Amino acid sequence: MLNELTKTESSDAEVAASPGMLIVVSSPSGGGKGTLIDRVLKTVPGVSFSVSYTTRAPRATEQNGREYFFVDRPMFEKLIEGGEFLEWADVYGHLYGTSATQVETERRAGHDIILEIDVQGAESIRKKVSDAVSVFILPPSFELLRARLLARGTDSAADLEMRLRGAPSEVEQYKFFHYVILNDDINRASQQLAAVIYAERARCERQESSLRDALEDFGVITEPGAVATVSEPGAVAGSDG
Ligand code: 5GP
Numbered sequence: 540m541l542n543e544l545t546k547t548e549s550s551d552a553e554v555a556a557s558p559g560m561l562i563v564v565s566s567p568s569g570g571g572k573g574t575l576i577d578r579v580l581k582t583v584p585g586v587s588f589s590v591s592y593t594t595r596a597p598r599a600t601e602q603n604g605r606e607y608f609f610v611d612r613p614m615f616e617k618l619i620e621g622g623e624f625l626e627w628a629d630v631y632g633h634l635y636g637t638s639a640t641q642v643e644t645e646r647r648a649g650h651d652i653i654l655e656i657d658v659q660g661a662e663s664i665r666k667k668v669s670d671a672v673s674v675f676i677l678p679p680s681f682e683l684l685r686a687r688l689l690a691r692g693t694d695s696a697a698d699l700e701m702r703l704r705g706a707p708s709e710v711e712q713y714k715f716f717h718y719v720i721l722n723d724d725i726n727r728a729s730q731q732l733a734a735v736i737y738a739e740r741a742r743c744e745r746q747e748s749s750l751r752d753a754l755e756d757f758g759v760i761t762e763p764g765a766v767a768t769v770s771e772p773g774a775v776a777g778s779d780g
Pocket of ligand 1: 637657658659
């Protein structure tokens with residue numbers, strides 16, 4: 540269950556040595572991102588899940604504090620005024636927001652954190668958090684998206700129509716994400732999402748502190764911010780050794 544899944548593996552020393560990554564995962568509503576994320580939370584150590592606030596009413600199976608923190612509109616507005624949100628958006632008539640405190644706490648502790656948010660939220664995060672990683676989950680067809688939303692059986696006919704009508708413009712945004720994963724096979728797609736997280740963890744610039752001992756052992760002196768990025772291979776650790 541998500542309750543357990545939000546717990547992170549603080550014993551993973553390699554991950555804890557550097558600030559955690561912020562990973563944005565978006566798709567049209569019903570695109571299957573929830574299932575993919577659940578799989579990744581179960582299989583990849585050191586990843587937590589950002590529990591958003593929403594003004595939407597809980598569905599039958601949802602629990603406060605697990606899928607969302609369910610609040611009324613005045614409370615949500617208070618949270619906006621108090622600067623509690625890293626981003627927030629109106630999605631199909633309800634307000635949804637990401638807790639800045641939760642994200643900061645997790646990242647500072649070295650845990651990667653997944654934000655399951657819509658394309659508007661993804662755009663806000665891209666503007667605010669330069670090192671965020673973004674992944675778009677693409678359903679294989681419009682018909683399958685409709686079938687999934689119908690099978691879920693959680694939305695009124697009007698809600699379902701609204702979500703389906705919005706899907707094409709959401710899909711159009713895929714090109715602004717770092718990665719796109721076709722969700723035609725849950726096993727392959729969840730492995731691909733896990734692979735993205737592992738590959739991003741291996742980027743040089745994300746491992747400055749965890750690599751320091753090994754590099755210094757070779758006489759390579761590392762200054763903060765000096766570890767090369769892919770685009771600047773010449774900038775590898777100022778070395779006089
Ligand atoms: P649902 O009502 O189906 O749970 O979510 C509707 C949409 O809102 C989904 O695309 C979901 O990813 C998105 N969403 C959930 N939490 C947040 C959030 O904190 N911020 C934003 N911008 N979107 C969110």
